[in-house]
Amino acid sequence: MAQKSWMYAVLEAVQYEMREDPNMIWIFELTPPVASNPGLPVINLETEFGRKRVCNTGIDEYWMAATVLGAGLAGSKAATYIPYQGALMPFELIQNYAGKMRHMTGGKASMPVVWIIEMTGQTPGFAGQHSCYEEDSYYMHIPGVRTVIPSTPYDAKGMMHAALRSPDPVVYLYPAGLRTLVEEVPDEPYEVPLDKAAVRQEGSDLTIVSSGAGMPEVLKAAETLTAEGMSVEVIDLRALKEMDTETLVNSVAKTKRLLTVDQSYYTLCPGAEVIARVATNVEGAKYKRVAFPDAPPPASPEMFLWMRPNAEHVIGAARDLV
């Protein structure tokens, strides 16, 4: 047990699985699989496992995604780290090939495959094409692919173990804005399930649901609201596909008020699905949805920071609901 950064926690899981399974491969471009942490040995997958298993490739995310799929179909566990520049380049492969493979082969295909896909764009200045916080909506739409989005280093490690051990292909979204988070993370391997939401705070007046990079601002808002006397339940989705409907419905059945918060675009954001599932199961609840407007993120900090959902927006919407 030690304080670990996000990427150190994740690579610790990958390193463990690669040591356990000498066939497992890792493909990357530009972002070397290296992590360091105070007081702990440096993890470098490339030097530890060699370039036959850990390959630095050219800029071709479709190839990266297809290669790990092919490795999986051939019986080797495989993972790739797709940086933000190419977050949706492999979409077709994952949507139309991997996503349909098991079903259309009558269950014959096995795909122990993980696509780690970066999400960036919470920093003003880049925006435009270097912002891809909407990719959760795209990937969670695909049947046959588990799409998860951890929001803490602890979950990031546990869900990486679970993803690498799953027979299903997994889109493992990595909100890069969370790279600076540090928390206590066990040294030994453990699994966090790929289909369970986490109740981060219990309450009875209002349920706030968010995921990934939305979580830190939601937790900040919940702290303020709690201090004001509101009893807030906070749910971190973690799994977008399959979504944990039961936890959502149970919570709103109790609070009767649901606020969803997403960094994704408003239309078809994860919160839209959350509200739909709850509304068809809970009578008489009230709803609000905070999301990024249906506009590409502009570069100007004045414009971008005004648009990006933050704790103030969450607090305002919560007060309106309760």
Place this chain on the structure above:
Amino acid sequence: MDRNLNSTAPLPTEDDAPASQSRRGFLQIAALTGAVLSTSGRRAFADGDIGFHAKDLPDEKLVDMYRTILRIRWHERTQADQMLANPDYRGYNHFYAGQEAVATGVCAALRNDGPFEQIDLVYSTHRPSGHAIAKGVDIPKMVAEDDFRATGLNGGYAAEMHLSDPSVGFIGADGMIGPGHVTATGSAFAFRARGSDQVSVVFGGDGTYATPQFHSALNNAKLLDLPFIYVLENNLYHQYAHYTYSCPHKDIADAATAYGIPARVVDGQDVFQVYNAMKEAVDRARAGGGPTFIEAKTYRYYNHWGAPGAKEGELGAFGYDPLAITSFRPEREVRAWMQRDPVDICRDTLVDWGVLDEARAAAIEEEVKAEIAAAFEWGLSQPLCNPEDALKHVFAEGTVAARQFG
């Protein structure tokens, strides 16, 4: 293609200059008919003997090219100083210093002003400021845009990686690697379909070789004989990885040859070599002769990018490196390339040709420095953006709804 270029060391010096000028008339005609470059990409004349196009240009045009190189260099140096010294400066940049001769030589061979239906189009990369300046983008407005100002070139929506000014044929920067290439062939397709003699040019880096779009662009450009010119700036590194991680060829131009496209490798530090190759490519495209591929061997002096908060001497050649990859290339390699600086080569050549003397060259540099200083003064005094304007320009008409308040 026939030059034995060492991809990790500086190119031959000026002493390897044209051995023979006698075939110059023949070559000129041959170039215009597209005969100089066979589809195998092999040149039919002596190495380096391609100085005639640039050498025949009017003095004024040659001096303009020198000015353009200086503008790109001093824009970048001034911007780097802002990052280091001005705590209020917010812009970032993907550095182009060292590569100025490529953008300048390419755009000098293009039609950059006039009606939109007649000018040539340039598709740029995530490293666009040099291309933008060479194509004729207004520098003060670009400076304002880079610092997210409301009156910047693109109203503060774009910043460096999405700079765009169709009025000078600068379709714009593409922050991604690949999509711009295939899109540029689409513009070329339109030119051919409507019987225009315009050409479509795309800049790419060595990292683009690996992308499927690179190959799609070349294959379709050749299949359809499109007026399309691919300018590949091989600065040896995509971000922090040497190009041999993504391309098995020493000369990436070999790939174009395989697609049946005339290809040439040029010294990207020498603006006149770049211009000459580009002039032939443009003449071929305008005459219906199809695409050309030019690989310019060049070098990026600074790191992949720079941003405010940089500290001189810390973390890499420029001083700012978010990934803290400080040893991705040898120091000796950087210094060796700096010995063949595009500014020096351009100035020395023009002095040698009698177009400029040293005093005039120095005076021009002072003029350019003053022009750039004024551009920064104007750009950084422009108003900041109005937050609510973020909801404009999603569609041609109207605004979209704010959704962040619930």
